[in-house]
Amino acid sequence: MNTAPRVLVTGGAGFIGSHYVRTLLGSSGPGGPEVTVLDKLTYAGNPANLDPVRGHPGFAFVHGDVCDPVLVDKLVSEHDQIVHFAAESHVDRSIAGADAFVRTNVLGTQTLLDAAVRNRVSTVVQVSTDEVYGSIDTGSWTEDQPLRPNSPYAATKASADLIALSYHRTHGLDVRVTRCSNNYGHHQFPEKVVPLFITRLLDGGRVPLYGDGSHVRDWLHVDDHVRAVELVRARGRAGEVYNIGGDTELSNRELTGLLLEACGADWSRVDHVEDRKGHDRRYSVDWTKIRDELGYRPGKDFATGLAETVAWYGQNRSWWEPLLDRAAL
Incomplete structure (x- = not known):
């Protein structure tokens, strides 16, 4: 008899969710x-993201x-655990219109949690973002810091986190929240900055740089992110929040x-454009907690990860070229 958990993964056809599914099933044998x-x-x-499994x-x-x-409710009743990736996640789209973000990120999370309580699910992992903390000039956010989101996207993710944690306190539901820094890697939809720049540069096009380009982000390879999520699912503590960092802070x-160097281009291909509304200056999370409790450390150095990512997009035009029209705002 198979005693392994039955895991419901929401948003599992997206960039990070599909990577998690491919990783989880790719490493498991019978049982x-x-x-x-x-x-x-x-x-x-993208259904093609799941073709390997x-x-x-x-x-x-x-x-x-x-x-x-x-x-x-039907699906949750058939599973033991939930890993909740499903979300609208592009900041620029949330600025243009927040309706879908409120519906999916807030109402969708509440719908899932209600079903989890009714069906006595053992564990729910709420996958969130460092953007819920807002901007920080120096130092790094720890998990106990107040949430100060500055974009509609970040505000809906903060709302979802708080709702999830309230279900732990109110209903005793085993909820575990992860907050990651900026992800990159293969299979990322080409609206996000890394694949946007790569695909445009590979096509001989131009790329936009917001404002003065001094905004700072910590970059986390998707391999490391899904490994951390799996540690939290398997060994995390109920009601706890875990920051997941990549240990690679770079200005835009x-x-x-x-990216220009990796794609064989120069600065003549860059358009300096007006800054985004409410653009947070710097994100940085302190991931000491997940390191000390669960043994997490990022394993992919950025130079290697970026080179592999550029190579993947160069070799997989059939995956991303059909997506370009959908990626346009």
């Missing part, structure tokens, strides 16, 4: 976890909306220079 992906397949969801005996896919209470100008 490993069973994984069901629930994904609405919005513009950023479609033949796995422990894999199932359900096309549906995390805001659908009937469907969600520094990142642009590295």
